[in-house]
Amino acid sequence: MNGYHGKLLRINLSTRLVSEETLNPTYLRDYIGGSGLGLRLMYDEVPPETDPLSIEAKIFITTGPVTATSMGTAGRYQVVFKSPLTGILCDSSSGGHWGSEFKQTGYDVLVIEGKATEPVYINIKDGNTEIRSASHLTGKDTYETQNLLQAEVADDMARVLCIGPGGETGALFSCMVNDTGRAPARGGPGAVMGSKNLKAIVVRGTKKVELADPDGFKRYALEINKRNGRGDETKMLRIFGTPEVMDNNWQVGDIPVKNWSVGSYEKICVSLGGKKMYDTMLVPHNACHFCPIACSRWVKIETQAYKMDGPGPEYESIGALGSMTMVDDLEAVSYANHLCNIYGIDTISCGSSIAFAMECYEKGLITKEDTGGLELTWGNAQVLIQLVEMIGKGEGFGKFV
């Protein structure tokens, strides 16, 4: 069917069996896009009582009919799994380039099942799939893992989807990370990947997807991309990124503040906003596959305690790690976001959990004895950083959070 290769790649990590299957064309037509297709396959294959971290659990990585084409914002992919956080179905999305590269290997869907006996990574190159040892990658953060694997496959254009120490230690809100800081993050997909002893999936492909009317599609995509790339909101997103929401939405009380207990707080929101980021730390950035909006942030911080050069936080991450915890220092919040990225931890769940712990501490429900000496006071940037590190490494009170 046009828009799809019509192929599913299934990898059983227990038996190391790799097989190709033809996708049901009715499913491709009835469940358009990665989410629908993944959820339908999950419904067919995973019984509702399945433990999300058991050997029977499966991970479905899916793409849609316009993934890897010239249609803007369509380079995204979906990860569908049973969430260890909620116990129910979860569908997590990520941008960057991994999804498009995966589709160009000649498959629309990747299904991971079983569990490897030792840490492994999967290497898929244009329809050839290998399962390789990843013992040397244990404990490596997501950026190190990406660099090491690109060197190992001798291709710096290979795209890497991996977990960090968070997923390896089974943090329930750990995520997967691709393309330096892009993440299917919600619901704990990193923990599911870690439970299968799967450290990374490397993809590289050159197979173009068939289109019914390539010239017509090109014209249509160009028109849509032009339209999407021009509007005022797009311009704001390109300049200030999603953090611009902090600058504006506090006025209508639409920012989470102090673990959702305060309606709006101008000072904190403005000091964490897109304008502040633009004025103080933003450096030129790029976009996800073929995206004319280019909302991605890249920041450089020289302050020793928060020194970093990497992806900046999105609005939701600033809200969770910043306004929710009352930390109004954008450098500290950006660094906390950076730590989440390298450890492979969902920024939103991480910040929200820390904010909840801070409120428990304020109300005396937990004390220094429970936190291992940490003073979980509102606005405490040092404790925020310390706790993110502990969560990422699965240490002390961090493991409890």
Ligand code: SF4
């Ligand atoms: S650059 Fe921004 S708008 Fe474009 S696909 Fe990526 S996340 Fe979406």
